[in-house]
Amino acid sequence: MSSLLAQLFPPSTTRNMELSADVLIILTSAAIIYYLTRWHRWKYLWREWLTTVDHKKIGIMYLIAAVTMLFRGGVDALLLRAQLAVPNNHFLGPLHYDEIFTTHGTIMIFFMAMPLIFAMFNIAIPLMIGARDVAFPRLNAISFWLFAFAGFLFNISFVIGGSPNAGWTSYPPLTELAFNPGVGQNYYLMALIVTGIGTTATGINFLVTILRMRAPGMTLMRMPMFAWTTLVTSVLILFAFPPLTVAMVLTLFDRLFGTAFFTIGRGGMPMMYVNLFWLFGHPEVYILVLPSFGIFSEVVATFSRKKLFGYSTMVYSVLAITFLSYGTWVHHFFTMGAGAAVNVFFGLSTILIAIPTGIKIFNWIFTMWNGRIKMTVAMMWALAFIPTFVVGGATGVMLGAVPADYQFHNSYFLIAHFHNVIIGGTVFGLLSGVYYWWPKMTGRLLNERQGKWAFWLFFLGFWVTFMPQYALGFMGMTRRMYTYSHGFGWSSLNLMSTIGAFVMGAGFVVMVYNFVWSQIHGEIDVTGDPWDGRTLEWSTPSPAPEYNFARIPVVTDRDAWWAIKQDHKSNVIQIKPQEIQDIELPKSSAIPFLMGLSFFVFSVGMVFSWWWIAVVGFLGFVVCMLVGTFDYDDHKEVPRQVIQNTESALGRLQG
């Protein structure tokens, strides 16, 4: 019994910080359970959300999960910055600091950015291409629940069993059992394997959806730009995640079953892991940023009231980035000694990517040129992106120059660079998308004044945080060091960076306030087209009915909805009662949720090497698969009378 307790609660989970987190977690859970019970919401939660296969609801769940994870990852970031604020600080111990930067990085990449991207895919893509759902609705829900349970698994590590502490890249030999006992690293591996399976399924889903479910007349070159970037992101996911899964599984085998993949004594090679990880890791960078490029293309065109400049060059440059992104992974370890010829090849391919990216930047600027620009919050995020991303891109080219990289490698210059591109590119883009599509999701507009406060705090906080870090990198401060002495001259720059981080934190708080306030008091979007939009999602009511389109639209041009409005044919969204037909929709199912739960149980068994629990989880998965394969009753017909009533309530019925 006491050995079990020692395994569940090692010393790293009984520090004051973790114990106070325990109290908060218990209180919050109790409050949620009380609320659900008091207002009899359990049934509603299960029926409408946990078992849903509707892409619009899955998108909202992804969004809520991502914002929650942004909070967790953000608290980690503030703890790190608080530790580094002054020299010789002992707010966090060295091991504690290691744990927190590991969870910060892993959560931000896999459990914040990825779900926020999938939120945008789910909310916008089917509506944008004129489809009633994604190609495989149930698989879509499975993807979500695998992600959600993997995120839950990763997040409980710091209070039960101990956090992983080998960095978000988790290189061996530091992750080998001999150097890293305890279960923390197992948590990392299982969480990434499970969420990786879900992500791969999402890639397959959106690839098939976009290739095969576009409205009649929407050729590939008439697709909205966001559909294009979603398509290539899906392809990138298919090709990038298998090497990650292999890297994780091999490490897990080393830790749990004593194989010799990365132990040098028995012939293993840690560099094998590094190569596999970055074969995933570099395409992952483009998986993160390309969806944002798509969002900027939509937002900039809409709020400049002009069509996107250079549409076809945009498409070709996205394809070029996709292709080149597979030839750059070695630039993450130029200093590992691969030799001059190899390094030069990967240095050049890295620098080459700047060309298609630069083309896109110019295209956005030319789209705005002579446009009637409307300064909404969504547009401000897009505008803020351009200078921020250009700085991040330019420092990326500096890092890609091999000789210089030997100087910058693993310094704060690198930290500043990748935050510059991932926050300036991915996060700004996704927040732009959240402000842009929020009315479509919820039926209410976000308050613009609060949104602008959040924007300015976050944007200015960002620059104050990360610009000093470039200088710190030049001055010799390396990543992952938990403290430093007085004499280095790093103190004031570090303090400035910490102040900036807290300003960003304030921006996040204002933003969440903005979301909650607007959900209660926000202006209701009655038209479904608050921005005078250009693409098909704005032809539907906000929020769109379950079946999205009572009649599938016919597309004759790029920016389909704009073309319809220009031709004064916007009354096509009015439907005559006799034209309404029954619509077949996917039926809700408990299988995705239960499958996620099975994976969770299986993972807990693997993490703690409790094999019988792992077997139970695995059997649960098998049962879910069997029930799924024999379940032919996965569709329902929405009768035309129901559709007629819905359309009539929305004021979209003719005659």
Next chain:
Amino acid sequence: MNLPVEPNATQTKLPLEFTDNHESLKILGFWSFLATDLLLFASLFAVYAVYQSRIGMAGPSPDQLFKLGPAVVETLLLLTSSFTCGLAVYEMRHGHKTGTIAWLIVTILLGIGFVTTEIREFVSYIALGDSWHHSAFLSAFFTLVGTHGAHVSFGILWAITLIIQLAGRGLTTITTRKMYMFALYWHFLDIIWVFIFTVVYLNGKI
């Protein structure tokens, strides 16, 4: 050549599984899945290719370890099962439910033969003390070949559920789609095996 062109109904008609849009979408989705699975194996092959010479202090080399006998038997069984799986699809395309099920049963039996031979091969290596703990080469070998074996075992279970559905529901758009996907999967594993036989066993014996 002046052959008369006859409008042949069986040639111009779409196979049943492609006639329904939902089912046809799933086939494209399954092709995409196979692409990811191919990359999973490609990664494992890359690991094996690097590790085959890294045999640790005392461990056996591929040449010392492998016996070609079981590998040849496994190859024959799996290649034959791929042929019988093709016959099952042939029968399905001609609307013969019983023929489809019969060839599927033969496929499963050959698959079980393959898996048992492979397990016996693995056990014989481990009995000599050459388990996957010993060297990077052995870890890579058991992981690559074992992953393939696990795929085949999953395929056998899948085929059993298919037989139950085919027997109960006959050849519908859904059951033929599932059968077609299974056939894609099975042939895919066959191709992977051809590479394993070449890269692992033949190359190891040179």
